[in-house]
């Protein structure tokens with residue numbers, strides 16, 4: 001499903017964020033990407049949706065090399081990858097409903113579909129009652145759940161989540177993990193970057209650990225480490 | 227609870243700033259297209275006047291009093307044989323006097339005329355008035371004297387040339403002004419679009435990250451630019467309508483009365499005014515689209 005070959009990322013200021021990464025993620029897999037702050041987790045995720053370009057190497061998604069993708073094909077790629085951003089990227093002047101609906105509107109889905117899908121996915125993340133709230137009226141955890149809802153509303157085969165529980169109390173984090181598990185259960189490949197030791201330890205899924213841009217561990221049913 | 231207020235004031239400020247920019251852009255387009263449209267009408271009318279003057283341009287060939295019938299006949303045939311000749315009219319001494327009397331009716335000058343001092347003449351209308359010099363030369367011999375039987379050749383050479391060059395100068399100046407104004411309009415619309423791209427940059431970023439195509443991102447801005455151009459052109463049409471209705475139609479009526487010219491922009495039978503309005507809208511819309519396209523190329527990375 002996803003394969004990275006010799007991927008390196010060096011930012012314009014010569015920061016080496018990823019070094020020679022080789023990794024295969026199978027279809028339907030649930031994978032935790034762990035590692036200290038600055039180890040390259042977000043960079044990894046940004047490469048997969050081509051928010052940034054790699055400096056070296058190749059990335060194959062569904063057999064297709066996305067590194068030489070024509071720019072006109074990038075939207076198609078992103079429609080197949082839902083992404084929960086570390087900084088949520090919600091639009092402040094749109095309500096919860098509109099923020100989620102936005103993801104369907106921009107890919108040209110019809111209105112009736114939006115009317116059905118958006119409330120459904122908001123129920124899934126437990127935010128149905130906040131339909132008409134604006135992001136600034138929500139707690140950080142609620143905003144994060146809106147971001148999950150938006151990433152998943154068009155049922156992409158791949159879901160990337162960059163620290164989706166970063167601002168949540170253990171109870172709510174568990175709620176988010178239930179959602180991601182459920183999404184994974186219906187066949188979606190889920191890749192989640194996290195610092196959250198408890199979650200990783202309790203889920204017992206594949207764990208890939210980064211340190212200073214390199215993979216230092218890849219464990220089938222792993223724990224957070226040390 | 228500072229955030230909502232901060233938020234609204236920011237949005238409001240950006241709207242206001244954009245409104246002012248948009249207003250400026252629309253006004254500039256309106257003024258530009260108004261001038262373009264009005265120039266178009268004036269130029270059309272000047273062209274009408276020139277071509278009617280052109281077709282009036284004649285060569286008068288005055289004959290010697292004692293010219294023989296044969297020579298007169300010969301000269302007439304000679305003139306008819308030229309391809310530049312549209313028509314030749316013979317005016318006898320008597321006809322010339324008649325005309326003179328009619329033109330100077332009631333004037334003292336008639337009392338002083340004894341006999342008939344006016345010469346007979348050929349009045350030649352040319353199909354191409356710009357060849358008037360060449361035709362006139364045919365009445366001269368190698369030494370620069372008139373050919374036999376011809377006393378004088380008169381034509382409005384300087385008059386025509388001056389008219390030509392004045393129109394050319396006016397046209398050039400108008401063209402330069404119009405180009406400058408069009409550029410100003412493009413720059414202003416470009417700026418409003420740039421500002422609204424800037425104001426919505428976060429939205430654009432999210433749109434692209436969730437899979438919007440470039441066209442989906444661009445269309446609202448293209449529409450905004452088109453709207454500004456279009457709105458400006460509508461305003462200019464309203465201005466044109468009023469200036470035509472209350473000023474220019476009167477000018478044209480005066481021209482019609484004094485010069486007996488029929489084909490003018492407003493009073494003529496051609497739909498010149500409608501075409502001008504249509505042209506103004508098309509140009510306005512295109513300017514808007516073009517300006518926002520340039521802004522999008524520069525500020526929305528593909």
Ligand SMILES: Nc1ncnc2c1ncn2[C@@H]1O[C@H](COP(=O)(O)OP(=O)(O)OP(=O)(O)O)[C@@H](O)[C@H]1O
Pocket residue numbers: 011012013015016017035036037038039040041042043044086
């Ligand atoms: N746009 C950028 N320009 C230059 N350097 C960058 C840029 N973005 C990230 N970096 C650097 O690249 C490295 C990896 O950053 P990245 O954001 O991938 O880390 P992370 O693992 O997601 O950290 P965190 O857990 O804090 O989110 C860091 O050293 C960071 O400073």
Ligand SMILES: [Mg+2]
Pocket residue numbers: 041042043086162
């Ligand atoms: Mg990160």
